[in-house]
Amino acid sequence: MIFGIGRRGDVDDDDEDDEDEVELVLFQGALNEKDPNLKENAKLLQAGLVRAKELVSDALSRRAEMIRLEPKGNAAVASFFVDGIPVPGQRMPANAALAVTQVLKLMAGLDIKVRSKPQSGGMNAEYNEVKYLIRVDTQILPAGGERLIVRAQNKAHRLETPDDLGFSDDLKAKIRELTARKKGLILAAGPPMSGVTTTAFAILRGIDGYIYTIYSLTDMTGREVMHIRRFEGNEDDDLPQTIGRAKRAEGDILYVDPLRDADFARLILSECNDVCIVSEMAARDASDAIARLVQLVGDPQLVAANLTAVFSQKLVRLICPSCRQAYRPHPKLLAKVGLPPETKVLYRATEVDPDELEDDEEPCAKCGGVGYVGRTAMIECIEATDGMRSVIESGGDAAAIKAQARKEKMQSLQSDGVRLVATGKTSLEELQRVFQSGK
């Protein structure tokens, strides 16, 4: 369903006039297809629709990927996040913020009567002829009241494929090699909200779908991925039976729910001796994930025998190619960060405070003076080589696993980050920021 509502005072489909009005985002229907019931909610829409659209449009025009709207005293504050960095947003009277919150909940298919429980939903939207997927979450604040989190994703610029995420050619070849074994567990790991599912999808997309059959045994949450088919088992089957069916249906690679509890993790590890299974796990990074998995299942042998590899990622901002400044790095600096001594040039971002510009000066048109545009991922891959298996079997902790990975020169977040600096994709300053703020 498409409805172009939202011009001032106009709750109608007809919006072909008024060329000179500021372009506002179009809300194009909830993902769960719930009818917003425009007639019954006409009062609410009158109070908050234009403001909600203005807020979302403002965020999208500034390339924000997230809006956070929460009550602060008698008012409310909307903050934007651009490439993960908070930028000061706008203050809003409390009643206006409430109306905006309720309108966005309504448009995202959430229950507007519910104000004391967290909810999640989403909608399709369009702004300046670009299609967006907008996710809306509410969180309940300890003092009462709701915090609204709105995440916008440009459908054309998803960080989803190995290329979007900046996987190196070596890493892409590694994924093809590991999945071709048709056995073993491949994990995507990371802190919550760090893009773990994105990493898992990138791994799945890195597999040659023309050669291998990939089944998803879990909800794909509205993401269509070519070559990955949802495997529908029989309703009465338990998970081992469904996995058995998927294997008999010639599945080569199975994508399953995240590993959260011991029984499930044990089951997955014991099922992957004749099929490759891809899953996710919450952990600090790859070495932490392996140590946690051993602790969870309480059986180092089982993990060592069936784990193939663990991937984790950290996002880093891309330096703006239009206004970056080249400099010649000091040899001491190169040695310190582990760059080859023959490195001739590195780049620094130009960050401009818009308030300090002279009247005739304009900030960089590409990045608006931020110095960075978009993000890419640093990827870490720990592979269960023979050496790594013996570290796991002997009960090695995360530090021992990390040391072994370094010894075997496996790709780490740091080494991948340094590669991005060396190729001018990002700056040392940005790398430092990411690792300092990182958990």
Ligand SMILES: [Zn+2]
């Ligand atoms: Zn720029």
